[in-house]
Amino acid sequence: MGLQEQVKFMTGCWAIWERRNKAIFEDGEWRADLVVRRVRDLVCEMAENWSLDERRIHGVVDDDGGWKRPESEALKVNIDAAVIAEVGVGLGAVCRNDRGEVVWCAVEQGTVEMDPAEAEAAAILHGLKEARWMNNSRVILEGDCSNVIHDLQQQRKGRGSIYLIYNDIYAICNFFDSISFTWTRRNFNKVAHELAHLRPWSIGTRRWPFRWKSLM
Incomplete structure (x- = not known):
């Protein structure tokens, strides 16, 4: 072997x-x-x-060309989380429109302790909160943690701390006209990844709204 x-x-x-x-x-x-x-x-x-x-x-070949633009009038929010020992958790989110332009991006960093799956769920909640704060109504939420994305697609409920985060996600979804969850490969989620690991580390939330075309 x-x-x-x-x-x-x-x-x-x-x-x-x-x-x-x-x-x-x-x-x-x-x-x-x-x-x-x-x-x-x-x-x-x-x-x-x-x-x-x-x-x-080994049968592992990309079946697409990378990050895909959302449908017309929708916005795609890519998220990722960073769990850094002795430091804390970083949550990154970047929003793009159907032309591939960056609409906004945000990062939240704190000292709370979470396991990787909980952090990914928290990053999704962070992305949705930012989308609501920006008055976005039609959102596609995309992340690279397949287990969490699949749970949310199935609206799974259960016991454990991660399901408390899921419940908050389900609740905030009611404020959007349209919301869906999609999985992407990690190498197609690099901007959100870099945001989650942003340096210098700063406790709290930082936001950057954009009004110009940016690279994908």
Whole structure:
């Protein structure tokens, strides 16, 4: 078994263990399709450093050209979270229109302790709060954490601290005319990623509204 096969095998074992823990301690649900989805997404993330030939051999090939523009009159908000040991959590959000122009971006940084999934959910809530503050009515919320995005698409409920964040997300969704959640690969979410890791670190929220065309 080659190195990449070993990595995929270990990734599968980890995904099964992760789903088992969630079923026992959080939502009580065991579904094989969620494990398969998680394995696929993790392999896609790891494959970012593989050559094109390696990606083709292992069936991990990009089926699109990167970040996609939203439909006319809609806005797409990309979000990401950074959990930095001994520092805190950073939440980044960037909003673009159907021409690919940056409408606004924002970052919130704090010292609260969260696990990565909770931080991703908090980043989504942060992005939606900023969209509401900017009076955006039709929003596509996009992130690279497949488990959290899938939970929100299914409006999943359960026990545990992450579901308290989900409940806040469901509540704020009522203030939008149109809202949807989509997953994207990490390498198509780089601006939000950089915002979440923004330096210098500054506790609180920083916002930047834009009125000019910006690179995607």
